[in-house]
Amino acid sequence: GAKTEPTATGLTGKVVVAGSTSVQPLSEELASAFMDINPDVTIEIQGGGSGVGIKAAQDKIADFGSSSRELKAEEKATIANEYVIAKDGVAVVLDPANTVTDLSLDQIKQIFTGKITNWKEVGGADAPIVVVSREEGSGTRGAFVEITKVSEKDAAGTAVDNTTKDALVQPSTGAVKTTVANTPNTIGYISIGALDDTVKAIKVEGIDATEANVLAGDYKISRPFLYLSNTELTPAAQAFLDFILSAEGQAIVAKDFIPVQ
Amino acid sequence: MKAYEKIVEKLIIVCAIISTISVVLITVFIFRSGLPILMNYGVIDFIFGTNWSPTNGNYGILPLIAGTLSVTLGALIIGVPMGIASAIILSEILPGKVARVFKSAIELLAGIPSVVYGFFGLIVLVPAIRTFILPIVQLVVPKATTTGFSIFAGAIILAIMILPTIVSISENSIKAVPREFREASLALGANKMETIVRVIIPAAKSGIIASIILGMGRAIGETMAVILITGNMPKIPGGPLDSVATLTGTIAMEMGYADATHQQALFAVGIILFMIIMLLNAIAQISAHGLRGNN
Amino acid sequence: MIKKIKQGAFYGSIGLLAFLVMISLLSIMGYILFNGVGHINLEFLTKEPRSMGREGGIFSVIIGTLILTLFSVLIATPIGVAAAIFFTEYSAGKKWVGPIRFFTEILAGIPSIIFGLFGFAFFVIFLGLGWSILSGGLTLAIMILPTLIRATEESLKTVPMSYREGSLSLGATKLQTITRVIIPSCLPGILTGIILGVGRAIGETAAVMLTAGSNLRMPTSLLDSTRTMSVHLYTLASEGISLEKTFATASLLIIIVLIINTAANAITSKYIIKS
Amino acid sequence: MENASTKFEIDKLNLFYGSFQALIDIDMTIYTNKITALIGPSGCGKSTFIRTLNRMNDLILGVKTTGLVKFDEMDIYAVDYDVINLRKKVGMVFQKPNPFPKTIFENIVYGPKVHGEKNRDKLQEIVEKTLKEVALWEEVKDRLHKPALGLSGGQQQRLCIARCLAVEPEVILMDEPTSALDPVATSKIESLLEELVEKYTIVIVTHNMQQAGRVSDYTSFFLSGKVLETDKTEIIFSNPTNKKTEEYITGRFG
Amino acid sequence: MENASTKFEIDKLNLFYGSFQALIDIDMTIYTNKITALIGPSGCGKSTFIRTLNRMNDLILGVKTTGLVKFDEMDIYAVDYDVINLRKKVGMVFQKPNPFPKTIFENIVYGPKVHGEKNRDKLQEIVEKTLKEVALWEEVKDRLHKPALGLSGGQQQRLCIARCLAVEPEVILMDEPTSALDPVATSKIESLLEELVEKYTIVIVTHNMQQAGRVSDYTSFFLSGKVLETDKTEIIFSNPTNKKTEEYITGRFG
């Protein structure tokens, strides 16, 4: 434990982390473990969304802004430092009654772009498919549509998200999970960390959606959790970042998400 | 004494100015943040465009406008009669003690966070629409389908959410109608119903209308509950069982992750929302004045 | 005869509508309390959250909620009531009051996230107050102002002219008339505004998260960030952390609102002489 | 007294506002097509009594009534008694003028409309007729569609009388109907009473002894919640049985 | 007329409710320590006029006043005139009784409290004294802390008079103060007026010619917004200049 962190003791100060609500629970766990070792450091975790995280980093009102989506090119230009602290696998989920157990990336693409609209076309019962997606801008959606090619570059080279207009849209992991769990014939996608038996996670290209498979690179759909900073890190902030990236920090990450080292 | 009064009166003015300034500040804030994209993208394209997909650079909000109007209208159709009926029952019919309990219970609804309404709608109401309402509708329109995520679901939940506003404010103004008016009406042989409908409600009209306008504001502005149950499908709806996305829901849902241009677009949605509420208020005021002529 | 039928239909329909209100009320309350009350225990009330709120209690969150709500209502009530008084008593009939009232009403329909973003840009960043009870409270205060102003204005309007005349003719100043005759006779309306305002403030998530933040620890000053119960249960529910704790938090919130409302009603009815 | 038929028969009527007894063991008969005047010092219960005759006191919380009030032989406090019909037949003009916050026109047609009259011409006719009866027509004929609350005190009161007449009741209860009126209007109302009494039964509360003496057929003297004496007006004014009555009446002036 | 000093001097006063002119070119003098009665038919502008004397019409939207009203030599419509002080010195009793929705006690001490009186014993004393003056003490002494709105109409009016007296004004404006009162109470109020006039200046609107004749020193006759005649009361009643005045007064009864 604490011995791997020689610089931490005697540290004081306050570190503010603000932004993505998806990263927030993880940050909170990391912070409380860190504060157990460094009782004189206060770490404040704020939500608000990735947009707020990016803005907080840009305007230097937080030590770290957090984001659960990749930065756009123009955003990258305004942020000095970007740290990937964890990865989050994205599982494709169906309502538990569905008999389908495996889909290829292409089938998923056809479903989410509205080309396939009935479960019987992919080996299930004869029932219309109800697509559940996340809101525009969501990191989970960003990662999902990119890897499944639901989003493709057009002739001009800009990515176009072709998610069907007939998709139900839910604004959070919890909402997608509850929707899929309670609505027959649905398909959606949520963070692997949030999986439980109310929904059924399927294999993609024959690979189970597990943290191990993401880590091994076999399961493809994942997104990064980012810490962003535009300032010279304070000693306390630096120590917190070091702690997160240390073996001990990554062990905490591994409880629900995918470590980066 | 005099000096003290002057100071307090100045303070009152200061308070009025503060509230006016906050109103102005927010208005300016919304317009400053949203106007640039509205101008660049074109007001007409923005308002009448039917494709909302900001990540692809399409900012047509007609479907969102349709969604907001249909859900709000639905909420008012359901909520206003319920609210006014409750206000009447509370102030004119139920005995004092029972009325107080009923009223406190309704006021309690105001303090429940909207996420809770949202999850209630998501887990109870949406499946109920799918399993109970849909079969009934199918008796008439056999081809009807719905996932339950619908205008109807949104309208019901919003109707419940605006009840406290409508009930409490209406009830206060009904109660404030002087007893002389009731007596005069009853003494002419009018029954209680006629007295309520022809004398009390018209006399309390200003308060009732204010309550409806505030309730409408709440319905339009409500987000967390709506985004969980209307399906957020930016398509122009064909019926009350279709999914819709609303202006406010879209703002709330997408703002958290939005990048700079997307955020601007969401503020532009805010501007349009501003206009729509202005329009609806004007309609409400005008219809109220129209009524006055007839009474 | 026709009258009897009409009247029957009238009472029948308003009765039915009110019954529907009861049903909705009971089903929502019942749903939340049924799922939540069982999980409220001493630990939940007195311990700090652990493991993202999946375990432990919500003590700091309860305190944060109370402080933030109290703060915002304490700011908004005097301003709102004073503004309403100004609009109805001091500038009745003035042309420019109309537009202000109009804008105020529009603000009632602006989604709270916009208030949140405004508060974030203005209080948190521009004024440098950071994520704090101060930023959050001020933002919420602005948000509940419209309701408060309108409810107060409506009840001011119902005060009969003869009360004002009676007071002024005794040589009372306008202010004395307002504080000693008008306000006491429209306390119920003001109270309604406050109760609706408290409800909105206590149930708000988006605006609070952006301005008061969502820090889990116990706040020690107005400049500290805090997490309210609504924000907490939003996080629990939307990140799918713990449904149990979500319901427990929601139930507790209802109980707290009930206590606040009852207390407010009791206090005002003490000050009103019924005729 | 026996030569007139009876409209109201009141027997051992008691009325309490909470624990305060405002009427004590009232016995009284009110005769058809006669004017009965109620006199007595302020606070003695005249308004309270007159309001029991159309059950207007039902509206006040905490009022308890015992005893018998018979209207056309029927006990109006019986459980299944049709109060609406009673009030239609027993009109009332209140002590404080109480026009509705509506136009002058709407105030008068309120009653007829409630009782089913829809014909616009008929309503117009009613308005004109009743306003003339109360001598208000000339003053308001150009502003029939203006708010009634913009009228002067006396005008409001006359409007309220007109509003009552518009329903064509059998009995008219009047609680100091002329106290807000000037002599000219008062004399018009008084002559109106003389006309009305041909068709209607009238009960009038008045502080004006001359008025009671002038217009009424019977007079009741109230004191502290009791009726001390009821008799033909001539008798009450010339030869009262009760000493208190005499004192009150001779304490008069003018 | 010259032997009394002047309290109010009114010169070419005009008053409009919106576009309706309710007062036309009123000239009048009101003398100190005298009772001036205003008479005239309903709707002629008496209430409107009396309300200009303490600027109570300021409260009504759309009222426009022109001309001069001087109180103690000062133009009360001047921009910097202290209206509060005016109203403190010029008390008013309204046509419809308007007690506050407070207790009887609180109604009376309202004025004194507003003007800074805090001493409980003093306030108690004021309540008792003024209630006795208006002959209400006996009726309400056991319920001083009950709501004033539970009083009868006449009781409410006497309470309002007491409330006005409690402020000890210089002038008392009374708009038909006794129309809701019975003869006994009226005669008490009238004797009260006789006492008060030693210290106060009184302006009273009344429909009761006898009352005007009995109590007032001067009488003004209003008709359709104009003052037709003002003079010593004896003269107005015995030998009016204007034919209309004579008609109105002789049209009296009782």
Ligand SMILES: Nc1ncnc2c1ncn2[C@@H]1O[C@H](COP(=O)(O)OP(=O)(O)OP(=O)(O)O)[C@@H](O)[C@H]1O
């Ligand atoms: N607020 C108002 N708006 C418009 N007109 C008004 C208003 N108040 C009074 N009037 C009109 O002004 C005229 C004078 O009214 P005022 O109340 O002064 O009469 P008055 O002499 O006191 O009558 P009364 O003896 O019936 O009380 C009347 O025609 C009345 O209708």
Ligand SMILES: Nc1ncnc2c1ncn2[C@@H]1O[C@H](COP(=O)(O)OP(=O)(O)OP(=O)(O)O)[C@@H](O)[C@H]1O
């Ligand atoms: N709502 C009420 N609650 C309690 N007491 C009341 C109520 N109304 C009237 N009283 C009391 O009952 C008594 C009789 O009142 P009522 O109004 O019948 O008198 P009145 O004879 O009409 O007097 P006035 O001539 O002054 O109108 C009075 O003592 C009065 O204070």
Ligand SMILES: [Mg+2]
């Ligand atoms: Mg009475």
Ligand SMILES: [Mg+2]
């Ligand atoms: Mg008058």
